[in-house]
Amino acid sequence: MPYVYHIKQHSKNRLQKISASENLSMFKQRRIVIMTAETLLISKQRLISSMDAAKSNYRIAALTKTNDDRYVYDYIGKGDDIEFEYHPTVIPPKKFLFLSKETLFEFSDDGKIKSELETTPTILFGIRPCDLNAIKILNEAFADHHGDPNYLARLEKTLVIGMECTKVCDEHAFCYRTGSQNAKGGYDIMLYPDGDNFAVKSVTDKGKKFVTKYLTKHTANIGADDFINEVLKKKEQAFSKEKLFPNLDKMPEIFAANSHHPIWEQEGSKCLSCGSCIMTCPTCYCFDVRDEVALNMQHGKRQRVWDGCMLDTFAVVAGGANFRGSQTDRLHHRINRKFNWLVHKHGQSVCVGCGRCVRACLAKISPKTIGDAILADAKLATATVDVPLDAHKADRDLYLPMPAKIVACESFTEQEKHFKLELENGKSLGHDAGQFVQISILGVGEAPISLASPPDNTPTFDICVRKVGDVTNKLHTMNVGDTVHVRGPFGHGFTPEIMEKMRGKHLLFIAGGIGYVPLRSLINQVVANQHDYEKITILYGCKTPSERMFPKELSHLAKIGGKISIAETVDQAEEGWTGNVGVITTLIPPIDLDPTNTIAVIVGPPIMYKFVLKSLTDKHITADNIYVSLERRMKCGVGKCGHCQMSGIYVCQDGPVFKYADIKDNEEVF
């Protein structure tokens, strides 16, 4: 057992003097090392009193016991409230960084918006390796592609003090299966416990500063490294009987090859869709966004709340379609997020084996059972999703919408209304064709809407809105002069690279119903620059003639002639309709095209894609020359909330426009 030294702390000046003198005694050398050490030793009692001292500058959250004997992570009143022995908790400590409910911004009835970010310094004390790995993963996820302002502000103010586990906590934990019993990150300081003594090791500047300020008094570094090695040796022995998942290093490839494994249905059919797994998971970070107004209707706030893919309505779009309608589909989605799609991104299993979902699941569905069943199978597929991490600083305005005035509007049908909006800041939206915006009506909510006008330099842009949900219903009641709020543009549209690829080609546009709207932004762009293309063919199908979008423009396009041709069809004719009747695929065979010089773009309802894609294949157009725009539920628009995810791809970020070749093998797409 190493000694715990009690040594007096020197001032910085004094230390400099000592280190400058040439003949240092051993004793003095030790003192200097202590002041700059990354590792040191401390007794439990000293650690507790140090935390009490730190309480004047920090609020401290730690494992603690409630009055009714439950173990929870909570803010503590004093150091003595800390439970040093680990007992599994229902909710992981992620709740301090990613709150189960938080305000994104507040608004008032005059349209003013204000947001406040976290500023209270916080210590998360005694976080175990499973949860530290989870915090590392969340830190990466919330900074990926767009820096989430709320999470990152809180992280900046938080100091994470980890604590090693020296044994498996209970029969439900399986951290050793995913290699998560050792923390790969997510902490500033690590505590290595042995009885009532601890070695302290700080790994970040934030950690070192804290240790210097609060822990160096009455501590020693001598033997700290040996102490740590002893603790880790004991840990290794305690875990020595526990095995990693077989083929852990090939998890994504094996899961990609096993989407039809019988284990999915076997476990999925038991699922109650009760959401216990996603609520208790330390690496689930999906959320929903809701507006909450005060009873006097004068002000309100936009809030985000935890949500998760195992709940039945998670992937339901405003029109009612559910992109993951069965428990089995949802279980497959959740487990593939943990073991497949996000693994490359984070460089580790995204399930950290903490066992919380297993403890909480009455049907006893366990990632461990599924992992054991599937990873025993060494069948490999090429994992299709490999989107690297792209760390960003906090974007203060990520969730704050800009005001925009309705400058023109026109109803096309009972269901669809066209709006021209103008940003109040006078700036151009700066979008690509095919991108979308999030339209907010403060108090009602936010909805993703496709842009209907081509890119230009003016502050105005067009949207066309179908009345299907709360936001769109409300929008339909609004008129010229009214103000809405806008975020965006978002997503991957028809980028300059795709536009360049289209140059000189025969462009074949195929639109179904309201799918003409997102395509209109591209069609108008292309028609305005028609000399750049060999031919432009537009095929448009609707249920009935009265459901056609932009009817005046359609007749105008038909009149231009030359290299532009347009063919329309309807499922059901009405009085006065003299055009084609039939499904849209009937328009494809007669087209004269050279498959090597044609690029097709399809936008329509989900049901249309399968048939149109087959007709295009019959015409020998390859998947490389086909673009599609996909619909999914989108809440945040910036690849965070998880609603639009399909097979590891965020439609709001990597789409909605995709090259068909890039997604055709993804099982959740069509």
Next chain:
Amino acid sequence: MAKPRVAFFEFSDCEGCQLCALDLTPEQLLDLVSVVDIVEFREAMTEKAGALDDHGDGTDSIDVAFIEGSINRESDVARLKRIRERASIVVALGACAHIGGINALKNFQSEEEYRKAAYPTDPYKYESTTAKAIGEFIKVDAVIPGCPIDTGEFLHVVKDLLVGHKPQVPDYPVCVECKLKENGCVYEKGMHCLGPVTRAGCGARCPSNGGYCYGCRGLISKPNIASQQDIMQKYNLNEDEMLSKFKMFLQRSKEVFPDDK
């Protein structure tokens, strides 16, 4: 903009949900009456909206009708339909209106049994038939579930209606809220709970206070009843005990009791 005209009505019930709707702080009450016009509310006021009909209700049109109670008499059906005609929006207030409530427990008895139990001296003196939810007779635009309702949820629905939002009550099970409360599972405490198939929104009130979920807020849209039964069996509940759990509030739920009465 004119304030929406709001009215409250009750059928067979204890009127507790109406009390909950009134269980407001003075500030909340002032805010409420500043945004809506309460025109009919037998429990709280004597005035009626317009001339009386033969049921003693007013006859003027109203924007929102909150209807409490289950339907137990033929004559109630006519009154219910009359209210529907007067109101642009009908909200079922509480478990009785929403799912028949505990009144529907009588549906497990024969007519003679429940008549004798209620009126032992003259069983056939009063009208009484199967207890049903109001949605079995008229279109219901929104529900505020629970026995009793949660006042916070009532205010939520009022606000949703005011901003033109389709009133949202959760469509996920009580477990979601129970986990957020960091409760240990009721089953691990030796009790049996309907939380996994019951609509959340109550903040897991019963499991958080030493009890278990009785299912008063009705089932979620797609409950996995088979799995719920497997679990109760695994935790040593026999079939009769299991049925009595479901009987309390879920008699009108076809997923549990497919034989309609």
